[in-house]
Amino acid sequence: xxxxxxxxxxxxxxxxxxxxIDGVRFSCEQRLVTxxxxxxxxxxxxxxxxxAGNLAPVSGTISFDGRDIxxxxxxxxxxxGISRTFQATRLFPRMTVLExxxxxxxxxSRAGFLQxxxxxxxxxxxxxxMREACMDILENxxxxxxxxxxxxxxxxxxxxxxxxxxALAAEPRLLLLDEPAxxxxxxxxxxxxxxxxxxxxxxxxxxxxxxDMSLVMGISDHIVVLSFGSVIAEGTPRExxxxxxxxxxxLGADNV
Amino acid sequence: MRAYARELPLLLLAGLVxxxxxxxxxxxxxxxxxxxxxxxxxxLVALGLCLLMGYAGQVSMGQAGFFxxxxxxxxxxxxxGMSSWLSIPAGVFVTAAVSFLVGIPVLRLKGHYLAxxxxxxxxxxxxIIVGMAIFGQADGISDVPPYPLIAGLAITGKRPQxxxxxxxxxxxxxxxxxxxxxxxxxxxxxxxRAIRGNEEAAxxxxxxxxxxxxxxxxxxxxxxxxxxxCLTHFNAGIGPGEAGIMKSVRSVALxxxxxxxxxxxxxxxxxxxxxxxxxxxxxxxxxxxFGGILVAIMLFAPDGVFSLxxxxxxxxxxxxxxxxxxx
Numbered sequence: 001x002x003x004x005x006x007x008x009x010x011x012x013x014x015x016x017x018x019x020x021i022d023g024v025r026f027s028c029e030q031r032l033v034t035x036x037x038x039x040x041x042x043x044x045x046x047x048x049x050x051x052a053g054n055l056a057p058v059s060g061t062i063s064f065d066g067r068d069i070x071x072x073x074x075x076x077x078x079x080x081g082i083s084r085t086f087q088a089t090r091l092f093p094r095m096t097v098l099e100x101x102x103x104x105x106x107x108x109s110r111a112g113f114l115q116x117x118x119x120x121x122x123x124x125x126x127x128x129x130m131r132e133a134c135m136d137i138l139e140n141x142x143x144x145x146x147x148x149x150x151x152x153x154x155x156x157x158x159x160x161x162x163x164x165x166x167a168l169a170a171e172p173r174l175l176l177l178d179e180p181a182x183x184x185x186x187x188x189x190x191x192x193x194x195x196x197x198x199x200x201x202x203x204x205x206x207x208x209x210x211x212d213m214s215l216v217m218g219i220s221d222h223i224v225v226l227s228f229g230s231v232i233a234e235g236t237p238r239e240x241x242x243x244x245x246x247x248x249x250x251l252g253a254d255n256v
Numbered sequence: 257m258r259a260y261a262r263e264l265p266l267l268l269l270a271g272l273v274x275x276x277x278x279x280x281x282x283x284x285x286x287x288x289x290x291x292x293x294x295x296x297x298x299x300l301v302a303l304g305l306c307l308l309m310g311y312a313g314q315v316s317m318g319q320a321g322f323f324x325x326x327x328x329x330x331x332x333x334x335x336x337g338m339s340s341w342l343s344i345p346a347g348v349f350v351t352a353a354v355s356f357l358v359g360i361p362v363l364r365l366k367g368h369y370l371a372x373x374x375x376x377x378x379x380x381x382x383x384i385i386v387g388m389a390i391f392g393q394a395d396g397i398s399d400v401p402p403y404p405l406i407a408g409l410a411i412t413g414k415r416p417q418x419x420x421x422x423x424x425x426x427x428x429x430x431x432x433x434x435x436x437x438x439x440x441x442x443x444x445x446x447x448x449r450a451i452r453g454n455e456e457a458a459x460x461x462x463x464x465x466x467x468x469x470x471x472x473x474x475x476x477x478x479x480x481x482x483x484x485x486c487l488t489h490f491n492a493g494i495g496p497g498e499a500g501i502m503k504s505v506r507s508v509a510l511x512x513x514x515x516x517x518x519x520x521x522x523x524x525x526x527x528x529x530x531x532x533x534x535x536x537x538x539x540x541x542x543x544x545x546f547g548g549i550l551v552a553i554m555l556f557a558p559d560g561v562f563s564l565x566x567x568x569x570x571x572x573x574x575x576x577x578x579x580x581x582x583x
Contacts, residue, residue, distance in 0.1 A: 052460065078462035086460075092453035094517065095446070102443070103450045107462035111443045113471055119438030120262075127442065170462060 003030045005205045006051070006174055011060035011070075013046055013229075020046045021057070022229035028174065028207050028222075031200045035208040035216045037240075038226035039249060044209045045087065047226065048178050051207070052084045053077035064174065079107050083172035087179045089159045091151040097162050098147040101134040104169030108133070137165045141195060157188035164195060174205045181212040193219050217241070225249070262441075265520070266434055273426045277419060289422045290413065295530040296425035297487040300432050302510040302526040303519060304479025309508065310517040311440055312472045313452025314363065315371040318378035319480045320503035324385060326351045326481025327488040327498060331397040332390060334489070340404055344411075344485040351481025352474050359473040363466065375501065382499035396495030403489035411489040421490065428486070429523070432479065436519050448472055449517070502543040509550035515560025525561065 006028040013021035020043045028034045038044050049055040051062055053074035062070040069077055078084075083104070092100050109130050111123045120127075138144040141161050146154060151162055160180065167175055180196065181189045189212060197219045199206050210216045216223065216237070223240045225233040233243045240246055280286050305319050329350045330343035362373040385391045392398075402412030409420055439445050447468050450458040459465050488494040497503070510529065514522030529546070532538065538545040557564050 054456065074456070074459040075462050075464050078460055084460050086457065090454045090457035092450045092457065095449055095453065099446055099449075103446050103458070103463070104461050106443065106447060109443050113439065113444055113475065116442035116444040117435040117439045119434070119442075123442055130443070166461065 004028070005030045005065060006207065007061075007063045008047075008051070009061045009063075011047070011050065011062065012058050013043075013050060013055065014058055015046075020229050021050065021060075024060075024226070024229070024231055026224045026231060026234060028205055030205050031203060032221040033196065033200065033206045033208065033219055034222045034224065035210055035220040036224045036226055037210060037213070037216055041228075042226040043229040044226055045178065048084075048176060048209045051077075052082065052176055078170065081170075081173040082176060083167035083170045083174075084176040085160075085163045085167050085178055085180060087182055089156070089163045091159055091162055091166075093152050095151060096147065097138070097143070097149055097151050097154070097165075098131070098134055100151045100162055101137060101165045101169045102130050104166035105130050105134060107170055134165075134169055137168050140198075141165050141168075157184055157191070160184065160188070160192065161195070164192075168202075168204075172204060174207065175199060177206060177208045177210075179210055179212075180208065181210060181215045189215055262437075266430055266437075269433075270426075270430055273423070273430075277422055281419065286418060289418050291531050291534040292527075293413075293418075293422045293425045293490065294487065294534055295527045296422075296429045297483045297490065298530045299429055299523055299526040300483035301480045301507050302514070302522050303429075303432055303436055304476035304483075305507045306511045306514065306517075306519050306522040307436055307439065307448070307479075308472050308476035309511050310515075310519075310522065311445060311452065312448040312469060314469055314473065315367070315508070316374040316473070316476065317371050317501075317504050317508060318374035318376075318381070319476070319507045320499050320501070321378035321381035322351050322355060322477040322480035323484035323503070324381055324494070324496075324499035325354055326484030327494040328385060328391055328397065328484075329481075330403075330485035330488045331400045331494050334400050334403070335397055340401065343489070344403060344482070347485030347488075348478055348482050351477050351484070355474045355477030355481075356470065359470045359477075363469045363473060375504070378499065378501055378504045382496060382501070385496045385499050391496075394496060396493060396497075397488075398493035400488055400492045400494070402492075403486070411486055413490045413492060425486070425490075433519060433523060440517075440519065444468075452517075502546070505550065506543075506546045509546045509553070512553045513549055513557075513561050515562055518560055518562070521560050521562050 004027045008027065009025050011021050011024040024047060036044055036047060046055065050057050053072050053076065056071035060070065061068050064080060064082060069080060092103060109126050111126055115122045135144060135147060138147055141164065143158060143161050146158060151159065154162065177196065180192050184192060193215050196206060208216065220237055223234060223237055224231055225240055225246050227249045232249065233240055233246050276292065277289065280288050301319055301323055305316060308314050308316055326347035330347040333339060333346050334343040358377055362370060365373050386393055402410035404410045410417065411421065411424065447458065447463045450461065450463060451465055451468060455465050510526045511522050514525040533542055
């Protein structure tokens with residue numbers, strides 16, 4: 001029996017009069033890959049932003065490792081061990097790949113303004129440790145050779161991996177991936193799936209919001225199907241694929 | 257080695273400073289040293305703003321306000337006989353305190369709104385100075401005594417200590433530059449650049465964006481306030497012109513011309529243009545020159561004047577580029 005790392009209960013969110021998240025409940029078990037799928041406008045991204053701290057829910061609870069985190073600002077959510085990527089990658093311009101990843105390690109280091117103004121005399125050990133740790137992460141993702149390049153000069157597929165590296169640099173317990181296959185070609189999608197599948201061995205729990213069924217069905221342990229802000233089905237990929245309501249939502253039942 | 261390569265440019269700068277003094281004194285034109293000393297103190301303002309605007313991406317149109325707060329605090333304390341040594345520390349402390357209190361509300365604003373709020377702050381400071389008797393109103397404060405350091409050395413513009421003060425100011429600039437360079441190359445510097453790049457992504461990486469913005473805002477104000485306090489002792493006084501809006505615009509123009517996130521570029525542009533301005537090279541058009549530089553930089557060299565050396569003059573933004581080579 002595995003343990004629950006993230007538990008979402010009775011979550012509600014409105015945008016004006018629009019009830020975008022309507023009583024959502026689900027949980028993420030430790031070291032498993034959970035995917036949230038659903039047609040456009042189902043509330044996937046809103047749900048994601050609620051968990052990541054970019055939005056505060058109108059009501060309901062989100063507990064991470066037993067502590068309520070709903071409404072916390074995103075930097076605090078991040079500090080608790082939750083890292084995220086963005087649907088449209090948001091790498092930092094005018095910074096190298098390695099620097100981008102080192103920003104991801106912010107919370108694993110301590111040096112403040114005064115110490116950093118003192119320079120190498122005061123921060124070289126920590127800087128060295130950060131650099132090594134981040135290079136290891138790039139190595140694991142097979143992109144160590146790109147470390148010195150400007151992150152925004154890379155092709156899109158590589159940028160995605162850099163963003164994954166940046167999220168991993170924080171050594172998160174829960175990793176939130178917002179449509180990791182969006183905009184990738186089939187070969188890049190495959191590589192991304194391979195990298196995500198490896199995460200469990202790093203003791204990382206993953207929550208994916210995704211459109212691309214091929215990615216989701218291949219790597220998810222548990223799938224939550226969202227439609228009009230509510231969970232209409234959940235289970236293993238096989239269970240979800242054979243669920244009539246899910247098929248109806250995806251293929252458009254009203255056309256029948 | 258790598259660590260050595262980092263310090264080498266600073267050593268070269270120190271060499272350049274010594275070379276400048278030796279040759280100007282040998283040529284019997286050491287009156288230039290006075291303006292070079294003033295240019296050095298002023299360049300600290302630009303270096304501080306470079307950290308805030310260039311690296312962290314937060315515009316401040318109110319740096320002259322912080323400069324004036326440092327300067328006037330030092331002037332009031334040293335002319336009322338309160339203390340001979342307290343003036344500069346107090347100037348720095350008051351500047352830091354004011355920037356902290358101002359920073360909390362205004363840094364919630366972004367982009368143009370932040371620029372407007374800081375512009376208004378600078379305006380308020382200059383109005384308070386002109387309006388209050390303790391600040392000498394339109395006359396400013398004069399007869400500020402030299403600031404005593406060790407062994408008879410003092411921050412003063414008096415001739416016998418011209419060379420000493422030249423080295424003093426440049427020593428401070430080199431240290432100030434070194435501290436800033438260390439900062440931008442570190443964890444803190446990466447966090448600041450990340451904030452400039454994308455605030456949401458920076459927060460997602462665990463960076464407390466609000467705290468970092470406030471800290472670098474205070475730091476930039478401290479650079480300005482310290483410069484203001486020291487220059488007030490050097491000039492033996494300060495006037496309300498130092499708090500003027502155009503002085504703030506000047507700093508923004510210097511950082512923009514220096515290449516925004518470029519401390520060396522900012523220092524170079526700042527020293528050259530401030531020196532020329534102090535020599536009266538721009539005549540009555542002093543403010544117009546700096547305003548014009550700002551417009552020209554935004555149009556033709558948004559990455560600073562030094563980028564022109566590498567890439568040539570680009571078409572202004574929004575205008576179609578002419579194809580290079582071929583037809």
